[in-house]
Amino acid sequence: MKVMVVDDHDLIRKGIILLLESYADIEVAADAGDGNEALVLAMQTEPDVVLMDISMPNGLDGFTTTKQLIQQQPNIKVVLLTMHDEEAYIRQAIQSGAHGYILKKSQGSDLYEAIYHVYHGQRYYRTDLSEEQIEKMMKEKEKPVSPLTLREQEVLRLTVLGYTNKEIAEKLHISAKTVENHKSNIMNKLDLKQKHEMIQYGIKNYFSDMR
Amino acid sequence: MKVMVVDDHDLIRKGIILLLESYADIEVAADAGDGNEALVLAMQTEPDVVLMDISMPNGLDGFTTTKQLIQQQPNIKVVLLTMHDEEAYIRQAIQSGAHGYILKKSQGSDLYEAIYHVYHGQRYYRTDLSEEQIEKMMKEKEKPVSPLTLREQEVLRLTVLGYTNKEIAEKLHISAKTVENHKSNIMNKLDLKQKHEMIQYGIKNYFSDMR
DNA sequence: CAATACATAGGGGCATCCCCCTATCCGTAT
DNA sequence: ATACGGATAGGGGGATGCCCCTATGTATTG
Numbered sequence: 001m002k003v004m005v006v007d008d009h010d011l012i013r014k015g016i017i018l019l020l021e022s023y024a025d026i027e028v029a030a031d032a033g034d035g036n037e038a039l040v041l042a043m044q045t046e047p048d049v050v051l052m053d054i055s056m057p058n059g060l061d062g063f064t065t066t067k068q069l070i071q072q073q074p075n076i077k078v079v080l081l082t083m084h085d086e087e088a089y090i091r092q093a094i095q096s097g098a099h100g101y102i103l104k105k106s107q108g109s110d111l112y113e114a115i116y117h118v119y120h121g122q123r124y125y126r127t128d129l130s131e132e133q134i135e136k137m138m139k140e141k142e143k144p145v146s147p148l149t150l151r152e153q154e155v156l157r158l159t160v161l162g163y164t165n166k167e168i169a170e171k172l173h174i175s176a177k178t179v180e181n182h183k184s185n186i187m188n189k190l191d192l193k194q195k196h197e198m199i200q201y202g203i204k205n206y207f208s209d210m211r
Numbered sequence: 212m213k214v215m216v217v218d219d220h221d222l223i224r225k226g227i228i229l230l231l232e233s234y235a236d237i238e239v240a241a242d243a244g245d246g247n248e249a250l251v252l253a254m255q256t257e258p259d260v261v262l263m264d265i266s267m268p269n270g271l272d273g274f275t276t277t278k279q280l281i282q283q284q285p286n287i288k289v290v291l292l293t294m295h296d297e298e299a300y301i302r303q304a305i306q307s308g309a310h311g312y313i314l315k316k317s318q319g320s321d322l323y324e325a326i327y328h329v330y331h332g333q334r335y336y337r338t339d340l341s342e343e344q345i346e347k348m349m350k351e352k353e354k355p356v357s358p359l360t361l362r363e364q365e366v367l368r369l370t371v372l373g374y375t376n377k378e379i380a381e382k383l384h385i386s387a388k389t390v391e392n393h394k395s396n397i398m399n400k401l402d403l404k405q406k407h408e409m410i411q412y413g414i415k416n417y418f419s420d421m422r
Numbered sequence: 423c424a425a426t427a428c429a430t431a432g433g434g435g436c437a438t439c440c441c442c443c444t445a446t447c448c449g450t451a452t
Numbered sequence: 453a454t455a456c457g458g459a460t461a462g463g464g465g466g467a468t469g470c471c472c473c474t475a476t477g478t479a480t481t482g
Contacts, residue, residue: 008316009294009314009315009316010315010316010317010318010319011227011230011292011313011314011315011316011317011318011319011321011322012223012226012227012315014226014230014319015223015225015226015227015228015229015230016222016223016226017226018226018229018230018233019222019225019226019229022229081222083220102222103222104220104221104222104223105219105220105221105222106221106222107221107222108221108222108225110222111222149427149428149429151428151429152428160373160410161407161410161411161414162371162406162407162408162409162410162411163406163407164406164407164467164468164469165468165469165470166467166468167405167407174429174430174431175430175431175432176431176468176469177430177431177432177433178429178430178431180469180470180471181429181430181431182429183469183470184470184471184472185428187470194378195373195374195375195469195470196372196373196374196375196378197373198373199371199372199373200372200373203372203418207414207418360457360458360459362458362459363458375438375439376438376439376440377438385459385460385461386460386461386462387438387439387461388460388461388462388463389459389460389461391439391440391441392459392460392461393459394439394440395440395441395442396458398440406439406440423482424481424482425480425481425482426479426480426481426482427478427479427480427481428477428478428479428480429476429477429478429479430475430476430477430478431474431475431476432473432474432475433472433473433474434471434472434473435470435471435472436469436470436471437468437469437470437471438467438468438469438470439466439467439468439469440465440466440467440468441464441465441466441467442463442464442465443462443463443464444461444462444463445460445461445462446459446460446461447458447459447460448457448458448459448460449456449457449458450455450456450457450458451454451455451456451457452453452454452455452456
């Protein structure tokens, strides 16, 4: 099985490569430090399976890269690797088309298991969520990850970062009044009464891998 | 050199162990998944060098564990491993007494370098900060990590979480006016002009490993 | 075709925040 | 002893935010 490893942390990537190479039937064909590099190297080396971290820099995160990779090489299998075990992450993983999902805290043998299963065309999601929940999410492929619209998400993100309505309005090229409306719609949709509930919802859902 | 590896992510830990074992003069004597386990195993196996992640669960993070480890075994050397390259982290590392500091994004060879140097009694801090800045921080061992007072830090933290002045005042049992004053003092101290700069400073310094 | 969702924008009004002051009390350091 | 930093609190005024309302254009969907 030809595997490519994608992770922006050099040290971690090297360690994972050694882990993979300890299996006789795995060959690490390439490794990349970001999404763009991954797309290029996948074309050149044509790996069977790509093992990819979700948190990556330069705007091209693991989800986005997975989508593009599968579009580019439809037969490629992708296993996402992350420390996050939250519904929003798993839903995004499913919607990105990833074939596998494993946690950094999981056992070393899960890594091989995941690659083996997806190589043979099987799905492999190892999370704390139940198989039923995963199945349900697979059937809801079109359901938005967030109850908020894209615009509302942008407004919320900028609000968490402390920008005033006026500043947000300038950034998004709309009027401050519209920003107010978006905020008010967010509060209604999520059935929130106080500003701090909205901020904390935003932090939890859009900044959980802040760094 | 007998080395112990401490990281709560099993997969990452196993990878790093393989990386270390590829060096002939390094022997991985033990590995631990949290701070408590690390303290116990360090007693039992007496490693020369401990390579430890900073972000760890159960309240006992890398800094705290380092302090306790050095108190328990004064001849032990600790190398901290993290993805954070920010002044606050490095200052805390210095104050915890850690002998080395390397980033997950750094090169594989830095890992060996760090262990080799601290084993031979030298300090090894590989960050984007200049050697002068590190030297300065070493001389300021007692200086608080934050330029803000404890009260200001509390106010900032609650502000980031979206609480209004009135709500913060109630939580801290002070008047809303005093909260305003603290905020204004924060802005002056940090030489900030806009609210979002303060919020983002707060996020960076008090919520960087949110999850 | 009608209904719905989404993004846009404004009016009016009240609450809150932010900024520039002044002020007191306490503890520590020079 | 005096000076300084830290925490507390208030006045006044202008800016901003938030809430309730109305309104329009577009796109999608039943």
